[in-house]
Amino acid sequence: MNDESTAAATAARGGFRTLDRDRLRRLLERERARYVKEHPRSRELAAEAGRSLLAGVPMSWMAKLTGDFPLFFSEARGNRVVDVDGHTYIDFCLGDTGAMTGHSPTVVMAAVRRRAEELGGITTMLPTEDAAAVGAELQRRFGLPYWQFSLTATDANRWVLRMCRMVQRRPYVLVFSECYHGTVDETIIVLGPDGRPRSKPGNVGPQVDPTLTTKVVEFNDVDGLRAALAPRDVACVLMEPWMTNIGIVPAAPGFLEAVRELCDETGTLLINDETHTISAGVGGCTRAFGLRPDVVTIGKAIASGIPMGAYGVTAELAGRILGDPEADLVDQGGVGGTLAGNALSTAAARATLEHVLTEENFARMIACATRYAEGVQRVLDEHRVPWVIVQLGARAEYRFTPTVPRSGNESRAAHDGELEEFMHLYTINRGIFMTPFHNMALMCPDTTAADVDRHTAVFADAVEELYG
């Protein structure tokens, strides 16, 4: 991981190189043209989809993917994706964590087939024995005793925000500026340039102004958090232990301890959203850093991409939730979903936790991410490029700034749309798929050192073309 002293050392060696924007734009045009030329079938399918799908895609954010039209894929297994034009990609996106297990792991597919075909019963409103096995395994990993399932991490977050407000009898929740916890109304808020909270630009039809439901402070700002929690009107803090959705923003030394202390002092509940930070190890940052949240939420990878989310709570909080006389937790009180906790998701989660997201696999995935980060850093050093790379376990991401961002807004300021598009197209055109809207790479159990080295070579060529 780079830091300010590394940046200072680079500056002392003759300073960083300056990016020639005209050159970048010429290169970008070349890569855009190559992308269009080499993906004729994706282009045809995009045109066809445009006749029936809103924005031409099954989910609107796919319209924002790099290139004039999205890549359509035909097959994916392990860490390889094959597109409809027959190109094979080394996949470092892995469904933005949903496929952190690798695509369609054999052991999970066997469990899914057994449940869906052999035994039958995808969803019945009844529990299966897999559910308790998944609960026990999540309990062991995260140290929280009681678990419940949803279909997505978004839902897990939504439901625990409700429960925390209910038992606390407090109106606000608190999040960090530039966080992402899914499409959860209360979290679509940032600190504006004037340092005041405001609805995130582009917030689609908020039912209420989020400044009425939510307090927001900068990540790593202990004083800001202290002031926000002091009136004791915040039910809970919802956070990723390290931010991952605005690039990776590490917690400064002592910050996570300060968050816990301030929550304890003010009677505020603490929720760790481990949906992405599970990359830190089998129990996410909670286990890796010895954290003591009141709630953990998670989703995406825990069932190898079969829809599944989960939340776990302390015994004390479980008692308060179940003992609340005013709450309707079983019918139409605002918590629940017909398909949540279904037999297919829980079968997939059990196989994933028992056989795929294991200690042994994490050790290999993290070693690959270290090799990846070291390779990128070497290239940046050689060319004196003012970018930084940060690793969190099995995930690593570079940002277009020489020092590690300390807050969401600082990381946001490092965004460079042209550079990002260039790096994505350059790598896609050479058989590497990075996480869209990020410069992020995630390793799965199938990722090899050779895959990582291939990325380093392509990354070096891109940087050479930009700065050489």
Ligand SMILES: Cc1ncc(COP(=O)(O)O)c(C=O)c1O
């Ligand atoms: C930290 C975090 N929490 C929650 C979510 C929401 O996940 P989903 O869209 O699967 O509900 C995301 C999605 O990126 C996330 O990064």
